[in-house]
Amino acid sequence: xxxxxxxxxxxxxxxxxxxxxxxxxxxxxxxxxxxxxxxxxxxxxxxxxxxxxxxxxxxxxxxxxxxxxxxxxxxxxxxxxxxxxxxxxxxxxxxxxxxxxxxxxxxxxxxxxxxxxxxxxxxxxxxxxxxxxxxxxxxxxxxxxxxxxxxxxxxxxxxxxxxxxxxxxxxxxxxxxxxxxxxxxxxxxxxxxxxxxxxxxxxxxxxxxxxxxxxxxxxxxxxxxxxxxxxxxxxxxxxxxxxxxxxxxxxxxxxxxxxxxxxxxxxxxxxxxxxxxxxx
Numbered sequence: 001x002x003x004x005x006x007x008x009x010x011x012x013x014x015x016x017x018x019x020x021x022x023x024x025x026x027x028x029x030x031x032x033x034x035x036x037x038x039x040x041x042x043x044x045x046x047x048x049x050x051x052x053x054x055x056x057x058x059x060x061x062x063x064x065x066x067x068x069x070x071x072x073x074x075x076x077x078x079x080x081x082x083x084x085x086x087x088x089x090x091x092x093x094x095x096x097x098x099x100x101x102x103x104x105x106x107x108x109x110x111x112x113x114x115x116x117x118x119x120x121x122x123x124x125x126x127x128x129x130x131x132x133x134x135x136x137x138x139x140x141x142x143x144x145x146x147x148x149x150x151x152x153x154x155x156x157x158x159x160x161x162x163x164x165x166x167x168x169x170x171x172x173x174x175x176x177x178x179x180x181x182x183x184x185x186x187x188x189x190x191x192x193x194x195x196x197x198x199x200x201x202x203x204x205x206x207x208x209x210x211x212x213x214x215x216x217x218x219x220x221x222x223x224x225x226x227x228x229x230x231x232x233x234x235x236x237x238x239x240x241x242x243x244x245x246x247x248x249x250x251x252x253x254x255x256x257x258x259x260x261x262x263x264x265x266x267x268x269x270x271x272x273x274x275x276x277x278x279x280x
Contacts, residue, residue: 048252049260050231050240058095058278061235061269063182067093067157070180070230070240073250076156077179080104082146083159084137088116093159093182093238095278103129104157105149109136120278137162138201139172146176156180161238163205167196167213171221179243181227187236187264189214191257215239215257228255235269236262 044051053069054062081094081104089095094104098121108114114134117125124130131149135141158178160166166183188209189195195214205211213221218239219229228247231240239260247255 046252051234051262054234057099058091059093060091060237061233063093063233063238064096066231066233066240067097067180067182070242071156074179074242074246078152078155080152080155081157081159082107082151082155082178083157083161084108085161085163086113086117088113089121090278093161094157097157098124098130098278102156104155105131105133105146105151107133107135107137107145109134137165137169139165139168139199140201142169142172143175146173151176153177154179158182160184164197164203164211165199165201166211167217167221168199170225177226177243179246181222181241182238183218183241184212184237185215185218185232185239186212187215187262189216190263191216191261194220215261219255219257228253229257229260230255232260232262234262235266236264237266 043049050066050069051062053065055065056062057064059067079097079102081097081102083092083094083104084107086092086094086106086108087110089106092106094102094106097104103124106117108117111134114132117130117132121130121132125132133145133149135145137145153175154177156178157180158173158176159182160170161184162169163184170181170183186195186209193214194217196217197211197213215229215232218241222229222241226244227241228244228251229239230242230247230251232238242251247253253259
């Protein structure tokens with residue numbers, strides 16, 4: 001029995017070593033890809049495109065850098081964020097902001113994730129700088145959840161990533177006016193193509209391409225709500241919308257899906273380097 005234990009231990013350590021080696025190789029491939037396709041591409045050297053500012057701290061890819069650059073240009077007001085679909089809080093668009101003295105609200109449907117967040121971010125939860133609500137999000141309940149958490153009517157950042165009904169939930173937010181909205185778009189649909197997943201309040205992502213909406217459809221919704229598209233993350237996942245009054249003043253258009261669209265480069269996604277553990 002003891003020999004079997006050590007055999008399993010050696011196998012586990014071997015697999016961990018292989019995993020670390022693959023992570024290093026993956027990071028090298030990613031850096032090489034970016035060097036050839038981003039940093040040397042003249043398109044991305046213009047201030048029109050936010051991609052050259054990308055960096056990853058706790059975001060999925062380079063969103064942390066884009067967020068930082070957006071608020072460097074437009075400034076902050078109450079430094080308040082709302083993000084939902086945060087899982088355990090280790091990979092979000094707002095965890096890095098907590099390190100920069102922001103405060104806000106997280107919403108996630110998992111009780112396990114809520115417990116993990118309340119343990120990992122105990123100090124912030126205790127002081128009220130971070131509020132956590134466990135709830136399955138729908139178009140019908142989103143504003144009541146905001147009201148429950150006393151979210152300001154105007155706040156700096158809203159980040160939406162629930163892998164299915166994102167479009168419909170943003171559409172339902174009418175009494176709150178964040179200055180910046182980040183939302184995951186369905187990048188398989190190119191500019192000029194309208195796609196919006198059929199709304200089903202109880203539906204979750206089925207691991208297929210049937211989710212969210214195309215960038216074109218989001219741009220049309222954004223126009224109705226008073227926002228303009230100012231950029232997309234290089235991997236083709238998140239789109240960044242800024243209120244019209246700010247977009248016209250601090251960003252360069254045309255503010256269209258055709259101009260800012262990035263195709264799906266999901267193969268660049270990786271949790272490389274040290275495992276994330278917010279020190280808060």
